[in-house]
Every structure is written in structure tokens, then in C-alpha cells.
Amino acid sequence: MKIRVTIVQLNAHLGDFDGNLKKIYNAIDIAEKNQSDFVVFPELFLTGYPPEDLVLRTSFLKKNIEYINKIVSYSKDKKTVILIGYIDVEDDAFNSLAIIHNGKFLGKYHKHLLPNYSVFDEHRYFKSGNEITIIEYNNIKIGINICEDIWSPIGPLHYQVLNGTQLIINSSASPYFYGKRKLRKKYLSTKSYDYHCPIVYCNLVGGQDEVVFDGGSIVTTSEGNIMYECKPFEEEIVTLDIPIEENLRTNLQDPRRRHISSTKIPNINIIKISNKIERKTKINVSTKNFSLKREEEIFKAVTLGLRDYIIKNGFKKVVIGLSGGMDSSLVAAIAVEALGKDNVLGILMPSMYSSSHSIEDAKNLAENLGIKYYIIKIENIYYSFVNELKEIFSNTKEDITEENLQARIRGTILMAISNKFGHIVLATGNKSEIATGYSTLYGDMVGGFSPIKDVYKTDVYKMAKWYNKFKGKEIIPQNVFVKPPSAELRPNQKDQDTLPPYEILDEILKLYIEKELSVEEISEKFDKETVKYVAKLVDKNEYKRRQGVIGVKVSERSFGKDRRMPITSKYKEW
Known part of the structure; x- marks a missing residue:
């Protein structure tokens, strides 16, 4: 048994509903032509990400709902199930994934884990979801979740798998910093191996103000191998056949999951979809795994x-x-x-x-x-x-x-x-x-x-x-x-009349800015007076x-909203 999924790694333009909708329609048509079971888009692809304070405008939220309804209408007579990121509006706003099929809005998933660190401020804008959503597709259980939900040790992914999920589909807008791509691949591979479950991870690509989304969408097998990785920093639409029977075989051979308690599972929303697609085409995609120099x-x-x-x-x-x-x-x-x-x-x-x-x-x-x-x-x-x-x-x-x-x-x-x-x-x-x-x-x-x-x-x-x-x-x-x-x-x-040699300066800066180490801690490796001098320069400026201009974030901690230090402060380490 195989599930055919079209991954849509595209560049959304924040607030450009018409432009994003055009891309959505084109991707749906490609998935339909390829006789896909599912087509998955990145997190909040309809609106663009992150929408920030636009979420506080009811006109923006209404526009977003209006365009979701257009996608529902467009899906009529189409076999492919559409998973598209949008903002759901009930008593509050929710970072959501819509489930659309054949002219019907079948349901939605609300993101549970709202990141509120680094460049993220999702607690400012969204309410957390409290339901676990599983799509029962021709008797195959498929768990869907959004970005951060897959990164927590105990979260939606955990409960979806305990409830018999055979495939996980994650819709993401994961910002880039150097090392993130390697970390992401390693983490998702480990998750797949631990849970004996393939993962389809669809990530956004493109720049939004100072944030860059690198794409790099990946599919992992139940053995934890990378089945496919999309091109980093480029748009790509790819259709893959993902084997499901390997999931059962791995569970039988490695029964660790049987001993994990399945009690206290949150509310589970089962969405049943019966969908017969008689395929006449075969999908032949070579395994790809990109490794770029720093x-x-x-x-x-x-x-x-x-x-x-x-x-x-x-x-x-x-x-x-x-x-x-x-x-x-x-x-x-x-x-x-x-x-x-x-x-x-x-x-x-x-x-x-x-x-x-x-x-x-x-x-x-x-x-x-x-x-x-x-x-x-x-x-x-x-x-x-x-x-x-x-x-x-x-x-x-x-x-x-x-x-x-x-x-x-x-x-x-x-x-x-x-x-x-x-x-x-x-x-x-x-x-x-x-x-x-x-x-x-x-x-x-x-x-x-x-x-x-x-x-x-x-x-x-x-x-x-x-x-x-x-x-x-x-x-x-x-x-x-x-x-x-x-x-x-x-x-x-x-430059070196005023600054230490850049080879030393940069290493001190990384420890002080990105790792938030103290002057004392950094001085274990570098000359203390030099460290104090550098720390003083950083703090005083x-x-x-x-007042500076924005620029592209490529490190774990960039200047700007990623690092919010007060200007007026008496606390000093130098």
C-alpha cells in the first residue's frame, strides 16, 4: 500500500491573496494530474507567514476565510485531498490546516504548540488547539499537524502515533539559520525511526522581511531514512509514493511502542475519507539529499x-x-x-x-x-x-x-x-x-x-x-x-587599530550574543580584558x-526582534 502525496514547497507573498491563490490552484492541478491522494501546502500559505499584527485586523481574517471558500469551490470534482494552511476564526484566531476534498470543507486542525521565542510571537496572535486530528483515508490513519507540533517530545505527533497513525503530514514555516537544515533532517529521521512512521514535512520557502524560509521539505521512511529532500532555497513541487506497509512491518519487528501508555490522549477528531483513485501513471523520483557548504x-x-x-x-x-x-x-x-x-x-x-x-x-x-x-x-x-x-x-x-x-x-x-x-x-x-x-x-x-x-x-x-x-x-x-x-x-x-583580530572577535561575539555566556565564562577561553572590551562595545551600541536597517537572519540569534535588549539598563558585566 502506498499513499501518493504532492508536496508544495512554494514562496508565498504575505497578504497577496490573489497571487497565492493562483499558486494554490496550479499546485492542485499538478497534484490532480499526478493522481495524488493528498496535496500539502506550507503553514499559513494562503495568507503568508508570519502575518504578525495583520491577524489583529478582522478585515484580513475575513479575506482569508473568503479565499478558503474559493479553494473549496475549486476543489469540486477533484479527487486529491487538499491540506492548506490558513487562519481559522471562531471565538478567536487559530493557526490552522484546512482539509478540503471534492467541493467540501471536511474539517480543520488547529496548531497546538505556539512558539514564542526567537522571531516567533504566536501567543500574541493565536489560540492553541486542543484536538488531535486524524484522517482515516481508505482505512489508513494519517495524522496532520503544524510546524512546532512535531518538535515537542510530548505533543500531537506523540498522540497521533499512539492512536495508530501510519503516516504523519506536517505543514511548516520553519525559518532558516545556519545549522537548522542539518538539525531538522536529523530530528525528523529520529522521530520516524522512534515512532516507526513515515513523515511528510512540507516547509515554506522565500524571504519575509528579515526572515528567510529555506524550504528543504523532506520525506522520511519508517526506518528513519531520508526518502527525498526538496531543493533548499528554491521552489519545488514534487509528487511521491510513500510506502505504508513498512510501518506495520517495523512495528512487528520492534515492539517498543506497545509498552507506551496510551491513556490520557486528548480529544481525537477522526475525519473519514473514502476515495478511489485508479492510477494509470507511475511516479519515479530519485532519492535526493542536499549537503551544502556553510x-x-x-x-x-x-x-x-x-x-x-x-x-x-x-x-x-x-x-x-x-x-x-x-x-x-x-x-x-x-x-x-x-x-x-x-x-x-x-x-x-x-x-x-x-x-x-x-x-x-x-x-x-x-x-x-x-x-x-x-x-x-x-x-x-x-x-x-x-x-x-x-x-x-x-x-x-x-x-x-x-x-x-x-x-x-x-x-x-x-x-x-x-x-x-x-x-x-x-x-x-x-x-x-x-x-x-x-x-x-x-x-x-x-x-x-x-x-x-x-x-x-x-x-x-x-x-x-x-x-x-x-x-x-x-x-x-x-x-x-x-x-x-x-x-x-x-x-x-x-580596523585592528580599534578592534581585536576578527578571528578572535567573532568567536567572542558568538558566545556573548548567540549563546548568552557571561564575560567570566567567555574569559575561560579568551583574554579577560579583551572579552570585557568586546562586551562593553556590544552593550553600549x-x-x-x-536605529539600523533590517537584514537577513542567518544565525541562531540575530539583531532585531530575535534579540531584544534594553537600551537603558544599568546592568553591566564589564
Whole structure:
């Protein structure tokens, strides 16, 4: 016995009911053509995810119900059972999965476990479900659940399996961070093995503000093997035949489940569906399992995040300040991959402190990428500012003020070009700089989106090296890799004049920001004075980050709503 399932790993556009509906209809037609028993969509695919405070608008909720009814009507005379994520509205709002078949709304499943950590705020918007839903499909029991429900040791999955479920179908919108894909595959494989039950895991793909969904939908066998993995960071619709008889055979050979108490099972909702499909087609799909290097995976994530942010928000072109340094070089490369070379504009803004090789490196990069660029010198503008400020600045020494003034002139030029032509400015700061405040408010921090905001400096270099290798030629000039990083705001300036070496800095930052270790704990591995200095920089610059632009989340803990530290706080570890 086999159950044929069509997995719909597509990119939803939040609030675009018509656009999402078009994709839904197309996927249903593909599933019907392939004579599938089920077609499963990602979590809240109809609305897009996460809808955040749109859930508080009754007009949004009503629109969502209106479009679910359209799907019900579209399903008439179709054999395939449709599992589609939407918001159910009763006495409250529920993150739900609709069960639709042949012109009828057969039932729904309400998500039980509502995540309220990291980027999630589901307790703010939804009420938890209290029923376990099992579809009895031609006498085969199929459990359905939503995202977080499958991750808990004791939750809907546990009770569904104890009640005889032979297949689990999970609808997810699981955000990406590096390591998540490996963790997900390992976890679901273990669940399948422990419960002797195949799992169909359908995940969302695409960018939504700072969050990226990587797709990577998978099917596991009752033995815990990966039967199929969808392409990461790409849309894909695939139909698979999933063997069910192996489930019984495994249970007989490994009877551990018999000894687990099946008492205290929550309310169970059984939805019976009789559906005869005489198949004339065979599905032949090769086993796929994707393994990406860290640099490639992060590059794909930020490229997808940038592309969707630009396109979904109605922009067409971006403008980037090219300094000849590594950060702006990588951002330009990402932008070209995401949007095409004709939609990327580079602006070189040399000052009296800019080295000749930096200007040449920026020009060579632009030419290698095939993007248009302009050179706008800022020296005269700078001295005009200094001249106008000379009275109020009299009897003071030159300091960081004059350095930041250069950065703010560049930011003003980029925003002027943005205003004039409608291009969105891409900020080029990396996580190491943003964490320590090694950036200028209203200067190099200006922009509408920051692709590498959550990428450490050491990873920036690794991604750039991978990119050149991926392209099979030197796109980012070799000199960019070998010269010491510098903001070039004063003579002979280098990043390491102010910051520890990035190899050390990044490791301290990961422990302090992502693992929340104390200064004392981190000092067991690194010099204590260095750790205290780094912690002080991180804490003191929260006010800057709060005013910064959003960017793609690729780490376990990114800046923004993923990490919510108070600006005003007397608690210090340094």
C-alpha cells in the first residue's frame, strides 16, 4: 500500500491573496494530474507567514476565510485531498490546516504548540488547539499537524502515533539559520525511526522581511531514512509514493511502542475519507539529499532574502556604495546574483584618505560584475562642511567627528540617488561591525536593507572566496582579500587599530550574543580584558542597532526582534 502525496514547497507573498491563490490552484492541478491522494501546502500559505499584527485586523481574517471558500469551490470534482494552511476564526484566531476534498470543507486542525521565542510571537496572535486530528483515508490513519507540533517530545505527533497513525503530514514555516537544515533532517529521521512512521514535512520557502524560509521539505521512511529532500532555497513541487506497509512491518519487528501508555490522549477528531483513485501513471523520483557548504548555504540564504525583499516590496534596482573593501564587494556580488547586473548601481565616493588601490579595486569589481558605476569625490564637500563648522568647532581637536562626517556625506549622496531614481540603498555592514558599533549612524548605516547584517566578518571572507570559486573566475579582486580591512577615514587607518583580530572577535561575539555566556565564562577561553572590551562595545551600541536597517537572519540569534535588549539598563558585566 502506498499513499501518493504532492508536496508544495512554494514562496508565498504575505497578504497577496490573489497571487497565492493562483499558486494554490496550479499546485492542485499538478497534484490532480499526478493522481495524488493528498496535496500539502506550507503553514499559513494562503495568507503568508508570519502575518504578525495583520491577524489583529478582522478585515484580513475575513479575506482569508473568503479565499478558503474559493479553494473549496475549486476543489469540486477533484479527487486529491487538499491540506492548506490558513487562519481559522471562531471565538478567536487559530493557526490552522484546512482539509478540503471534492467541493467540501471536511474539517480543520488547529496548531497546538505556539512558539514564542526567537522571531516567533504566536501567543500574541493565536489560540492553541486542543484536538488531535486524524484522517482515516481508505482505512489508513494519517495524522496532520503544524510546524512546532512535531518538535515537542510530548505533543500531537506523540498522540497521533499512539492512536495508530501510519503516516504523519506536517505543514511548516520553519525559518532558516545556519545549522537548522542539518538539525531538522536529523530530528525528523529520529522521530520516524522512534515512532516507526513515515513523515511528510512540507516547509515554506522565500524571504519575509528579515526572515528567510529555506524550504528543504523532506520525506522520511519508517526506518528513519531520508526518502527525498526538496531543493533548499528554491521552489519545488514534487509528487511521491510513500510506502505504508513498512510501518506495520517495523512495528512487528520492534515492539517498543506497545509498552507506551496510551491513556490520557486528548480529544481525537477522526475525519473519514473514502476515495478511489485508479492510477494509470507511475511516479519515479530519485532519492535526493542536499549537503551544502556553510559559505554556499549562507550565500543562498541572503540572496533569497534580498531578492524577495526587493521584489515583494515593489522595488526594481539597488544602489551600493563601493569602497573597494570586502563587505561592499560581497554585497554587490549578492545583489547581482539576486537581481541581475542591470539592476545594480555602484557609487565610488573617494576622499583624501582613499588609497589608489581601493579605487581601482572598486572599479575592477564593478567591471567584473558588469554593473554600471559612477565616481563622486567627497573631498570638496567635506571641506565645505568643515568650513561651515569651524566657528562652533573652534578650539577643538580633530577626532572621530571628522571621520564620521565623511561617512555621513557618503550616506547623504546614496540617499540622494535613492530619492532621485527610486533605487533602494543597500547597507553593507557585517555583524561584527554592527555588534561593536564600528559603524556610523546616518553614514555607512544608511539603507533600506542590509544583506550581510547577520554575517560575521570571517564568514564574509569565506563567502567571497566561495563566490569566486563558484563563478570559476576572479570576480572579487584578489587584492580585496589580502589588504588589511580599513574604513579609510584617516591616514593609515586599519580596523585592528580599534578592534581585536576578527578571528578572535567573532568567536567572542558568538558566545556573548548567540549563546548568552557571561564575560567570566567567555574569559575561560579568551583574554579577560579583551572579552570585557568586546562586551562593553556590544552593550553600549544597542542604541545604534535599534536605529539600523533590517537584514537577513542567518544565525541562531540575530539583531532585531530575535534579540531584544534594553537600551537603558544599568546592568553591566564589564
